[in-house]
Structure formats: C-alpha cells, structure tokens
Amino acid sequence: MRRTKPETSPRSAVDGGLHQSVARIDLVMGVLAANAEHGVRLMDVCRETGLSKTAAHRLLHGLAAYRLADFDERSSRYFVGYKIFGWASGAGNRFGLLRMAGPSLARLADRFGDAVYLLVRNGDEAVCVELVAGAFPIKTLALRVGDRRPLGIGAGALAMLSALSDPVVERILKDGAKNRASFAISDLDLRSLIRKTRSQGYALVDGAVIRGIATLGLPLLLDDGAPIAAISLSTTQDRLRPPRRQEIADAIRAEIAGISREFELGLTASNAAALVRSSVG
Amino acid sequence: MRRTKPETSPRSAVDGGLHQSVARIDLVMGVLAANAEHGVRLMDVCRETGLSKTAAHRLLHGLAAYRLADFDERSSRYFVGYKIFGWASGAGNRFGLLRMAGPSLARLADRFGDAVYLLVRNGDEAVCVELVAGAFPIKTLALRVGDRRPLGIGAGALAMLSALSDPVVERILKDGAKNRASFAISDLDLRSLIRKTRSQGYALVDGAVIRGIATLGLPLLLDDGAPIAAISLSTTQDRLRPPRRQEIADAIRAEIAGISREFELGLTASNAAALVRSSVG
DNA sequence: TCTGTGAGTTCTGTTAAACGGAACATAGAT
DNA sequence: ATCTATGTTCCGTTTAACAGAACTCACAGA
Numbered sequence A, B: 001m002r003r004t005k006p007e008t009s010p011r012s013a014v015d016g017g018l019h020q021s022v023a024r025i026d027l028v029m030g031v032l033a034a035n036a037e038h039g040v041r042l043m044d045v046c047r048e049t050g051l052s053k054t055a056a057h058r059l060l061h062g063l064a065a066y067r068l069a070d071f072d073e074r075s076s077r078y079f080v081g082y083k084i085f086g087w088a089s090g091a092g093n094r095f096g097l098l099r100m101a102g103p104s105l106a107r108l109a110d111r112f113g114d115a116v117y118l119l120v121r122n123g124d125e126a127v128c129v130e131l132v133a134g135a136f137p138i139k140t141l142a143l144r145v146g147d148r149r150p151l152g153i154g155a156g157a158l159a160m161l162s163a164l165s166d167p168v169v170e171r172i173l174k175d176g177a178k179n180r181a182s183f184a185i186s187d188l189d190l191r192s193l194i195r196k197t198r199s200q201g202y203a204l205v206d207g208a209v210i211r212g213i214a215t216l217g218l219p220l221l222l223d224d225g226a227p228i229a230a231i232s233l234s235t236t237q238d239r240l241r242p243p244r245r246q247e248i249a250d251a252i253r254a255e256i257a258g259i260s261r262e263f264e265l266g267l268t269a270s271n272a273a274a275l276v277r278s279s280v281g
Numbered sequence C: 001t002c003t004g005t006g007a008g009t010t011c012t013g014t015t016a017a018a019c020g021g022a023a024c025a026t027a028g029a030t
Numbered sequence D: 001a002t003c004t005a006t007g008t009t010c011c012g013t014t015t016a017a018c019a020g021a022a023c024t025c026a027c028a029g030a
Helices: A010-014 A020-034 A042-049 A053-065 A083-091 A094-112 A155-162 A166-175 A187-200 A242-265 A269-277 B010-014 B020-034 B042-049 B053-065 B083-091 B094-112 B155-162 B166-175 B187-200 B242-265 B269-277
Strands: A069-072 A077-080 A115-122 A125-132 A148-150 A203-206 A213-221 A227-236 B069-072 B077-080 B115-122 B125-132 B148-150 B203-206 B213-221 B227-236
Touching (some): A020 A042, A083 B125, A155 A187, A155 A227, A166 A187, A213 A242, A227 A242, B053 B069, B094 B115, B115 B155
Antiparallel strands (some): B125 B148
C-alpha cells in the first residue's frame, strides 16, 4: 500500500494539520502581500509556499472568487484584492480609537510639520494604526501603517513599555529577546531608556532605530495606568533638539489628555481591559 | 439511517460547496469587519452567518491563531486582527501607483486645504486607495480608504467612467444599474454628467451624492486612453465655485501629468493592461 | 443557597471538501 | 518548428472540517 509521504507535506510546513484552511489562506495572502507591487504567478506561489500546483491553483481561484485576491488574466498574475481595505479600515478603529485620535494626529502633524503616528498595543507588540505625514519637505517615515515592532523599539513602543510595571517589563524583555535581535539595542540600553523615559515623561529615540531619524512618543493610559496606545512624532535628529523637543512632548501630552477623556467616556471597564490585552494569546 | 439535513446547511448558504474554506473565512471576516469597533462574540457570529456554533468556534480560533483575528479573553470578543493592515498596505501599492501618487496627493491637500483622494479602477468599480485630509477646518470626507463605488458615482469614479468609450460606458451602465440604485442619480442624469465631464475636461459632482459636499476629479489615463485611476478633491459646495474650481482642476491635471509620466516609465505594456483590467472577472 | 438559562468549550463519528498526482493544454523561448 | 515551463482539468483518495450532543461555567433571579 502506498502511503502519502509525510516528509515535506505542505500542511505540516504550516501548522501541523490544525486549521489548515486558515493556515493556507494566511500563507498565500502573505505571499501576495509580500509581492503586491508586481503580483505573483501560480508557480511563484508554489515555490514560496511549498504548496502543490493544484492546491495553490484552487486556493488562488477561491480567493479571487471572493475578491480577496485580484487576478489579471493577461499576465496571469495574482494581487492582494482591494476588498482587504474594507477589513483593514475596520481593524484600525477598534473601540473607536482611531476616530477619536484622528483629529489629534492631524493637528500635531499640521503644527509641527513632521510625521505623526498612532500606535496600538497588541500583546507584546506595537502596531502602527495610522500615520499622518506633515508638510516638512524632508519626510522621515519611520513606520508604515500595519508595521509591527516589539514593545520598546521606537519611541511610541518605548513609551508604552515604560508605562508598564517592572514585572511586566521584565517578562516582556525575557519573552521578546529574540524578536528584538534584529534591532541594534541591547537589553541594557533598553533598561536605561526606560528609566530615562519614566523620569522625563516622554520617550525619545534619537537615531538608535533608524540612523538620522529621531522619534518622540507618549503613551495613552487608561485610568488604571495601563498603556493601550501611543502617539509619536518622527523627524530628523536636528529638528528634535531640546527646546522644540519639550514643546512637542507637551503638545502630544495635551492631545492625549483630550483623547483619553473622550475615550474613557465611551468605555466600560471590561471593554477597556479588552483593548489592553486584546490577543495576548 | 439518520442523514444530515441538506436544507439550510450553512455551506450552501455561502457558495454551493466550492471554495468553502475561503467562503467561510470571507464570511466571518466580513462580520468581524462590520462590527470592528466593539467586537463580536461567538454567538453573534453564529447568528449573523448561520454557521453552527462548532464551525464558528473552530474558524474563529483558527483566525486568531494566525492573527487574522484578535481575541479578548475577558470579554470573549473577537476583532479584526491588525495583521490585516500588513496585507492592505501592500494592496494599495499595486504597480507602485500609491508610491508615485502619494506626494501629489499631499501637495494638493496642502495647497487647497481640502481632502484629496486616490481612486483606482477595479472592474466596474472604483476603490478608494488613499486619502489625505487637508487642513481646512470643515472636514468633508466623502470616502474612506477601502470604500467602493460603482463607476460614475462620485467625481473620481465619474471621471474614469467618462474616459471610457461609449460602448463600454453603455455596458457598465447596463450591468451596474442595480448597484447604483442606492444612489439618487438616474441613468439619464449620469449620461448628462458624462457629457459635461467630457466637454469641460474634469468631473464635478455638486451635492448629488452627498448633500452639501462637492467633489471634483480627473482621471489618470494610460497612453492608450484607458483610465486606471483618478484623483479627486472634496470640499463644501461653496468652496468649489467657478474661479477656484478651475484652479483646482488645473492643479490636479498637472499632478496627474507628472504621475503618468513616471508611471509609464516603470510599466511594460502587459503590466499596464493588467492594472486596467485587474479582476474584471 | 439553590436553580435555571445562555454562552462557550470539548468530544466523537461521519462526510464531503480539499487533497496530490497525472494527464492535458497553452504560451514563450530557442 | 520544437522544447520547456507554466497553467488547467480530471479523478480516486483521504483527512480536515463538519454537526450534534454532552459538558462546564458564569451569572441572575428566587
């Protein structure tokens, strides 16, 4: 009796058999997203995912049928479907945070001319949920919408980490060491940054994550002190020297105060907790 | 022998059996996205999708395992996962369009102070791919990123429709009649708007789609005349009267000329065709 | 404190949706 | 014109997903 060889079975490459359908869709969409600009052909997907030609073909057609992917017949290339936008626009607005913070971001970007970010805590990571580029000609976009960073990497994520209690900080440092490896910031540096952040009341990362770019961020705290989000601003290092630095920190703090007032009004305690810990897993 | 009743089997409710896994994921993610602000509980998903408790449970856990959904344990609510952002940011940049058009949008929003949109043609619809809000205090956001409109509804979509040949326009009007039903614009109105758009060289929708808001748009054409995208600006009706109106149209036209020059350089003929017709289905 | 209700989770046997491989078709390159 | 690589269709097999039932848990009202 011929048995299916278990060796390089694509299913095991993904998940071990559980949630295969989600696993494969995630896998394929990931490939589409990674090559979104020029699209991918069937065999590209096979190569990158290890799926059989048949499986990839069927899956891609299914995705296209539901507009999760777009297919161009002439070039026979697949793209991430625009339908994803609809999902994403909802995702950013969890608990209406984006709706409430949006005007603040715009005001800050407008006043200082630099790029302003809204980051949300998601487990031990920070996700960039919105970004408003300012008018200043030198664009210093440190993050794009959707980018993830371990807590502690970048001013917004550092602001959130610093707002957590020491035991939690220690746990996060321990669990996330591997994820921070690609950033040239040692745990020692990080601890000293946290101390500095706590003492000065805002997080400043001056060229450490991206050369030449400085970012400054403050956390949005619930009344129990839990950080759920952060607003940060990035610019060139010379535009973030002391006098202006303090001015920016104060402006962000003022905006955050307004948001957090509005935010807590529409929030029950359980909802708040939900936001903080959403998907700690 | 007890047979599974075929009657209201959820699988048939979705697709008829083909691509069930994609169908259900699409279905569930759609529900999550529709209730993104407050999240949904397991039974909400069951109710809204018709899925069995078990199926919904398994699927949601699978989605959460891959971070396509986020689950909050305390409130036991599911949310659209932030991972979707990663996919979406790729989606907007098909063929690098967003990268090339981004600076133009920012310049326009900056100069006029109003909201500026980038729309892409996707089959017989237009999708809003990017939006830059201007500094003017009255915000007139006619679209959000990810919104879809039938071609012809809204200035950008009207600009693209008007750039198509008459036979194509007729086909789109015929096929899409139902989708336009919710907008108070008759086909007769639409034909006259198309004529007007063609003669004046830009599309203007003055309060017809949203009361009090006027939008003005121009298409981005390939050298063979096919419209692939549009840039539009929305503001209050009184801010879009004749002298300013012409100024805005000229400014958008100039930006589009720049984009399309850059765009065609990086585009082979087949790629261009791909973009135009992506997912006509 | 007890009890009833509704939500969420786990278990189990069954089934059909998805599977891989092979054959077939098509397009591009040489 | 031939060859190679890519894309599509077919088909018998199988395993991942299925529905239902039983279970736990939390909470509300008596």
